Amino acid sequence: MATELLSARQLADHIGVSTGTILGWVEQRGLPSIRLSKRTIRFDPVAVEHWLREHHAEPPASTPCGTDGNRHGSKQQVPGA
Numbered sequence: 001m002a003t004e005l006l007s008a009r010q011l012a013d014h015i016g017v018s019t020g021t022i023l024g025w026v027e028q029r030g031l032p033s034i035r036l037s038k039r040t041i042r043f044d045p046v047a048v049e050h051w052l053r054e055h056h057a058e059p060p061a062s063t064p065c066g067t068d069g070n071r072h073g074s075k076q077q078v079p080g081a
Helices: 008-015 019-029 045-054
Strands: 041-043
Touching: 008 019, 008 041, 008 045, 019 041, 041 045
Parallel strands: none
Antiparallel strands: none
């Protein structure tokens, strides 16, 4: 079964940060993303979960992030963000 990809807004809502933070992490910190067009970007929740762990930020308790319908996870702090 394929993992559902998330939009920047869905991901931001889920981990409790702004859409601007998500897009900034893509450009400045290497958050894994899939660019479908110039204006469309999607995120694999499994890849994002791994990235958050590598950058010392735990994703919300859902497994994997975004797949349990919980769009209001606790805010995450990434060092230096």
